[in-house]
Amino acid sequence: MRSGNPALKESTFLDLGTGSVVSRDGGTMTLNGTVNKTGILLLLTVLTAAFAWSQSVVTGPDGQPMVAPGIAIYALGGAIGGLVLALVTAFKKEWSPVTAPLYALVEGFFLGAISAMFELRFPGIVMQAVLLTFGTLGALLAAYRSGLIKATENFKLGVAAATGGIFLIYLVSFALSFFGIKVPYIHESGLIGIGFSLFVVVIAALNLVLDFDFIESGVEAGAPKYMEWYGAFGLMVTLVWLYVEFLRLLAKLQSRD
Template identity: 70%
Template sequence: MRSGNPVLSDSTFLDLGSGAVLSRPADAMTLNGTIAKTGFLLFLTVLTAAFAWNQSISPAGPTAAAPIYMWGGVIGGLIVAFITIFKKQWSPVTAPLYALLEGFFLGAISAVFAHLYEGIVMQAVMLTFGTLFAMLFAYRSGMIKVTQKFRAGVVAATGGIMLIYLATIGLGFFGINIPYIHESGLIGIGFSLFVVVIAAMNLVLDFDLIETGVSHGAPKYMEWFGGFALLVTLIWLYVEFLRLLAKLQSRD
């Protein structure tokens, strides 16, 4: 069983010491515990996002601090994310740290988009959480069933998107831009819509894998890791909504 989210895999919910899931109720992952920790991580993200927003925005445009918070949050968050992925038992510490760092990034990048496109940040926030609850409802009601083919399709699409983004970053160092997909034309908008859909489908796979971990009595610290995994997907979804809305407004 796999998730399209790169921080979740078949062995995510296994006892790392023995290769078997735990069965002791007191030490086991619970759904309510995962929800609570996810909420706490979201609170930490909003906290630093609000701070970075206030430091990055001004009537004249983004301040000089905006790039510092943006790149500091991205690089720091990426480092902590990799540590969390490879040292899942550290997630009670690294997951909150990741949330704080990504909050700086989100606050700064939101300030930049808000200066360029009026009302875009609130629209992206509402769309992100609307999608979260819609996917949760679709999953819990059985409207979307997580089959092996479904997983394989989402995983393949997610991998393709990541490769495109890596190629974009790599080529950007040489002044080369990938045409169309990052522009506000129909192809660019269509690409952003596709990415948003795949990010939303990742939420469904994350729900399924977390539920599997709970049912198998995964270690207690996996509540933090499950919250971390959902936060990764939500941040990706929010940024993609910003990009999509920006492309749509650019056509007006």
């Protein structure tokens, strides 16, 4: 099986030594268990995001709200900490009952900080992004469960390739920024920039379908119980990405008004 989500790769549910599903005495992975753990991760993310948000905006000398000094610590610290924990979880899946909740807590600081900054510039944008993110999640889950969308091998290959291409573009853009070079158009609010963001949002959303399929495959294969945490973590990675991309898209659209 193939997934565009780097946290859910082909060997996730397999014992690399034997090619068979790993079994543990602690029980097997269930769909309800994965859903419950996804809910726990979402709650943890919201808690730290709310705290970071409360620390991100202060009242300026003119009485108007402004970004708090040092807020970059929450955003940068959350982003780096989330990346480190994501990598640890991806390589040590059996640690996911501990690392997945830690990832959610740390990522919440990042999301809370950037959400507050976007909201300060574009009032109402955060609620729009949240509704679009969970609306997309619900719509694609319904489409997947009804069989309207099927994760065929060609579908998986296409989404995985597009996801890899997007992250390569982001990586190059990030590296060039250290030299004062900005990739033209894609980060701007012109038609090309908006079109690029729309494309990224679609690919991020389609990754949810691959996540659903991957989790369902793990349940059917009788993966070990801790994989419920890992499956929830993989879904959270995609949801965080989708939410951030919705923020970027909405910001570009509002910048044109």
